[in-house]
Amino acid sequence: MPERHAIPVRSLLASLAIVLFPLAYALLANLSGETFHVTLATRIAILGLAATGLNLALGLGGLVSLGHAAFFGIGGYVAGIVASHAMGGEPLPFGLPASAQMASVWALAMLAAGLFALVVGAISLRTSGVAFIMITLAFAQLVFYLAIAWPGYGGEDGMALILRNPFFGLATMRPMTFFLIAFGALLAGLAAFAIIKASRFGAALQAARQNPDRLAALGVRPDRIQLVAFVISGAITALAGALYADLNRFVSPSMLSWHMSGELIVLVVLGGVGRLAGPLAGATLYVLLEHFLGGVTERWQFFLGLALLLVVLMGRGGLMSLLAPKGAGHG
Amino acid sequence: MAEPILRVAGLRKSYGGLTVTDDVSLDLRPGEIHALIGPNGAGKSTLIGQICGSVMPDAGSVSFDGRDITRWNTAERARAGLGRTFQISTILPEFTALAHTMLAVQARQGTSFRFFRPTALDRSLRDPAMQALARVGLDGRAEIPAASLSHGERRRLEVALVLALGSKALVMDEPMAGMGSEGSRELTALLSQLRHETPILMVEHDMDAVFALADRISVLVYGRIVATGTPDEIRSDRLVREAYLGEASA
Numbered sequence: 082m083p084e085r086h087a088i089p090v091r092s093l094l095a096s097l098a099i100v101l102f103p104l105a106y107a108l109l110a111n112l113s114g115e116t117f118h119v120t121l122a123t124r125i126a127i128l129g130l131a132a133t134g135l136n137l138a139l140g141l142g143g144l145v146s147l148g149h150a151a152f153f154g155i156g157g158y159v160a161g162i163v164a165s166h167a168m169g170g171e172p173l174p175f176g177l178p179a180s181a182q183m184a185s186v187w188a189l190a191m192l193a194a195g196l197f198a199l200v201v202g203a204i205s206l207r208t209s210g211v212a213f214i215m216i217t218l219a220f221a222q223l224v225f226y227l228a229i230a231w232p233g234y235g236g237e238d239g240m241a242l243i244l245r246n247p248f249f250g251l252a253t254m255r256p257m258t259f260f261l262i263a264f265g266a267l268l269a270g271l272a273a274f275a276i277i278k279a280s281r282f283g284a285a286l287q288a289a290r291q292n293p294d295r296l297a298a299l300g301v302r303p304d305r306i307q308l309v310a311f312v313i314s315g316a317i318t319a320l321a322g323a324l325y326a327d328l329n330r331f332v333s334p335s336m337l338s339w340h341m342s343g344e345l346i347v348l349v350v351l352g353g354v355g356r357l358a359g360p361l362a363g364a365t366l367y368v369l370l371e372h373f374l375g376g377v378t379e380r381w382q383f384f385l386g387l388a389l390l391l392v393v394l395m396g397r398g399g400l401m402s403l404l405a406p407k408g409a410g411h412g
Numbered sequence: 413m414a415e416p417i418l419r420v421a422g423l424r425k426s427y428g429g430l431t432v433t434d435d436v437s438l439d440l441r442p443g444e445i446h447a448l449i450g451p452n453g454a455g456k457s458t459l460i461g462q463i464c465g466s467v468m469p470d471a472g473s474v475s476f477d478g479r480d481i482t483r484w485n486t487a488e489r490a491r492a493g494l495g496r497t498f499q500i501s502t503i504l505p506e507f508t509a510l511a512h513t514m515l516a517v518q519a520r521q522g523t524s525f526r527f528f529r530p531t532a533l534d535r536s537l538r539d540p541a542m543q544a545l546a547r548v549g550l551d552g553r554a555e556i557p558a559a560s561l562s563h564g565e566r567r568r569l570e571v572a573l574v575l576a577l578g579s580k581a582l583v584m585d586e587p588m589a590g591m592g593s594e595g596s597r598e599l600t601a602l603l604s605q606l607r608h609e610t611p612i613l614m615v616e617h618d619m620d621a622v623f624a625l626a627d628r629i630s631v632l633v634y635g636r637i638v639a640t641g642t643p644d645e646i647r648s649d650r651l652v653r654e655a656y657l658g659e660a661s662a
Contacts, residue, residue: 287506
């Protein structure tokens with residue numbers, strides 16, 4: 082029998098364009114000395130990474146988490162807390178050395194958020210639908226109020242990082258250098274998403290979303306697959322949170338607020354649920370709207386709402402489905 | 413007589429005051445198709461649920477392949493080799509027929525926690541999956557998303573999944589439901605061959621299919637088994653005729 086693997090050329094090109102956009106934007110801005118716009122591109126990359134993490138749970142696994150701000154914020158607070166300890170020369174709790182190297186901050190952030198995701202997931206995955214949404218929200222609110230009530234690390238006011246954490250010998254305070262670090266993390270996150278999506282685990286995860294009973298009847302427990310995906314998802318979003326803290330050199334409870342969770346869902350839905358470059362497309366549109374329309378009117382979110390409405394009404398495929406409609410296969 | 417692969421003994425289930433499974437005992441032997449018939453509301457689906465692990469019985473036991481599986485969950489039963497198909501075809505609408513069957517192959521191998529190697533070109537999944545599809549005559553439709561398959565093709569896909577899983581026994585909930593006469597005939601032929609490889613316990617309303625396929629028939633009325641026997645015995649059973657067949661053919 083002849084076998085044909087249709088290569089979704091248009092989808093690949095669209096994804097490539099979306100991925101390369103922040104890089105091109107940052108390079109151009111850097112050449113023309115507009116460092117503010119380099120920072121804008123960095124914001125796109127980091128929010129895109131955070132939403133890519135959510136896309137793993139939401140897009141592939143069908144888990145509508147309204148608690149991903151918790152993972153984003155945990156990543157941010159880990160970066161902030163490690164930086165403040167390193168600055169003061171105090172060791173971290175549990176005798177961990179206070180190395181502010183970004184690589185070790187990232188590992189710690191992903192570990193902390195991954196463990197938290199394990200607890201949240203183990204409990205919330207006993208439910209589904211609205212109950213799942215509410216339990217993830219409740220856990221995130223728990224962390225939010227904890228951050229506000231804990232005066233040691235800034236409480237309600239948040240905490241500032243005097244310098245960005247170091248990344249080997251690089252001058253991380255230079256906007257373009259930091260952009261490239263964030264962009265590299267974004268690429269790694271996208272690669273992880275693509276590889277997982279195409280793997281055996283990814284097949285089981287997508288089956289769990291479409292029909293958990295069918296997966297169970299095949300002998301695979303859907304809740305275990307979803308739990309592992311939830312943990313990976315939380316860890317990726319935490320990596321973005323750690324970068325976000327370094328970008329702003331500031332961490333506050335707003336990173337943990339439910340608005341942040343909602344924003345991440347908006348990015349995924351706007352860009353295209355389950356599509357590789359969807360969340361990044363959503364983040365790009367979001368940040369550009371916020372900047373360019375935000376300069377014209379305070380009510381720029383009206384236009385964001387309008388865009389979201391259009392996307393949802395026009396077939397729910399997000400921006401990616403406008404750029405590259407889905408064919409018969411899945412891509 | 414060969415030892416039964418599946419044995420249900422003294423099963424009971426009540427919801428409040430309503431007893432839906434009342435001391436049910438039945439078994440499934442190698443090489444046979446055992447049909448479970450009964451009027452609507454007789455408790456067939458609840459019984460199937462208890463055999464497959466989606467409903468827990470109040471009393472009694474289910475043993476499979478020599479092991480007591482009464483308290484096992486659905487996934488554990490499936491891994492032990494108890495396959496099932498659903499009353500309403502239960503498919504993954506976005507997956508192609510091939511992707512479904514590859515998922516069944518990976519489930520059989522127990523390799524669902526592999527994160528790296530892409531499945532698309534993986535021959536250790538693809539080849540057994542294509543073989544299973546070929547056996548149900550779906551190899552030419554391998555790349556079609558399940559949502560676009562016809563009703564009859566979905567039924568055959570479910571059978572391919574069971575073949576790919578290598579199930580030791582199969583529980584089918586109304587396989588003929590919603591099939592045209594042509595589709596019913598095809599599926600009947602397919603299941604008739606399958607029994608030697610995988611014995612089948614089948615709930616079915618289509619009496620033509622039941623009497624064409626079944627080696628034994630059990631009749632369930634108000635949660636109780638009122639008769640078990642060969643098709644000829646069941647046809648001539650006065651109690652059954654009154655309770656069920658008479659009603660159906662009237």
